[in-house]
Amino acid sequence: MTSRRPLYSNRELGGSGSPTRNVLSRSPRPDSYRENMNADEDENEFDESNNEPTNEEGVETDSNEDDSMDQSCGNPSIQHNQTHPQTAQAIRSRIAQGTGAQRPRETSLQRRPETKPLATAPLANLKMKSFSPSQLMKYSIIIILPLIAYSQYYKSEPQVKTCTFEKLKQRAPSQSTDVWKALRCNIEDMLNKKSKSPNVYLFLYTNESNESEMQKLVNDIALETSKCFNEKPLVKMSLKDFETQTGDDYGFPIEQYKKKIRDGNVFLIVDLNDIPPNAARALHTICDTYSPIAPDVVIFLTLRTHLTTNAGTPVQLAHHTLHELWKELPNNELDALITRVTDQVLLLQS
Numbered sequence: 001m002t003s004r005r006p007l008y009s010n011r012e013l014g015g016s017g018s019p020t021r022n023v024l025s026r027s028p029r030p031d032s033y034r035e036n037m038n039a040d041e042d043e044n045e046f047d048e049s050n051n052e053p054t055n056e057e058g059v060e061t062d063s064n065e066d067d068s069m070d071q072s073c074g075n076p077s078i079q080h081n082q083t084h085p086q087t088a089q090a091i092r093s094r095i096a097q098g099t100g101a102q103r104p105r106e107t108s109l110q111r112r113p114e115t116k117p118l119a120t121a122p123l124a125n126l127k128m129k130s131f132s133p134s135q136l137m138k139y140s141i142i143i144i145l146p147l148i149a150y151s152q153y154y155k156s157e158p159q160v161k162t163c164t165f166e167k168l169k170q171r172a173p174s175q176s177t178d179v180w181k182a183l184r185c186n187i188e189d190m191l192n193k194k195s196k197s198p199n200v201y202l203f204l205y206t207n208e209s210n211e212s213e214m215q216k217l218v219n220d221i222a223l224e225t226s227k228c229f230n231e232k233p234l235v236k237m238s239l240k241d242f243e244t245q246t247g248d249d250y251g252f253p254i255e256q257y258k259k260k261i262r263d264g265n266v267f268l269i270v271d272l273n274d275i276p277p278n279a280a281r282a283l284h285t286i287c288d289t290y291s292p293i294a295p296d297v298v299i300f301l302t303l304r305t306h307l308t309t310n311a312g313t314p315v316q317l318a319h320h321t322l323h324e325l326w327k328e329l330p331n332n333e334l335d336a337l338i339t340r341v342t343d344q345v346l347l348l349q350s
Contacts (some may be wrong), residue, residue: 159202206305218300235261239274288340318338
């Protein structure tokens with residue numbers, strides 16, 4: 001059986017002889033406070049410890065009990081002076097220097113286990129995946145075929161051709177925007193293969209207009225249009241091309257037209273007012289848009305009228321003027337001829 005420790009031992013009552021001193025030694029005051037304790041009190045403790053019988057078992061039991069009490073309080077920084085008497089002087093000197101004996105730090109937290117990096121296989125052990133020739137061929141086809149299709153798509157896509165007449169619009173600001181719009185839209189449709197039928201334009205101007213200026217403007221429009229057709233030359237048909245060998249023969253102008261169509265796609269036929277009625281019958285074939293001699297053709301005609309613009313629309317003015325010019329022709333031929341010639345009528349302003 002272990003002897004029960006007395007409530008107050010002689011050592012604890014030494015010095016001042018009061019149990020409160022032991023409480024002060026246990027209090028969690030800083031070391032600086034203990035450093036400032038009375039030196040005489042330490043000397044008395046030293047003297048009393050020399051006269052006190054030593055019981056190593058009891059001392060060890062007291063130390064263990066004190067340590068267990070300290071640990072249960074959760075304050076490991078509190079230390080008890082249970083040092084051997086011979087080392088008291090050394091302890092006091094270390095305390096004076098601020099290097100007193102300290103209990104090893106106790107930590108309640110469990111240290112996290114160190115993580116080890118994943119083992120990497122040496123590069124020498126890596127094996128490249130090999131492909132069979134059939135697999136390589138399959139992957140090559142998968143990659144190359146889309147590239148070929150992509151390149152062929154953009155290679156075969158035709159470029160959009162334009163014919164805007166921007167310079168002429170600046171030189172002739174008095175002309176209606178409808179004139180330029182009709183020219184641009186229909187000619188661009190032909191250039192981009194959206195329309196295969198010929199374009200027939202009849203430029204109408206009044207006697208009040210300057211004829212030379214109107215003829216020059218029409219000539220410039222025809223030249224600009226021919227540039228849109230790969231810079232092919234402008235083809236003109238004059239009054240000589242409409243002279244007939246006999247009074248009733250109108251095949252000669254058609255033959256002339258077929259010969260000249262090899263030179264270009266844009267025709268300019270001026271002054272319908274001067275073409276005789278019998279020779280004018282050839283225009284029914286030349287201006288045919290349903291069964292044309294050549295599909296990709298633009299034909300420009302000019303007509304001067306004595307009527308004013310207040311007499312009707314441009315188409316009505318053209319119909320009335322042509323009826324007066326070719327009234328010698330039978331009505332069934334005349335109406336069909338006028339319809340072919342007036343497919344698109346553009347009124348020019350002076």
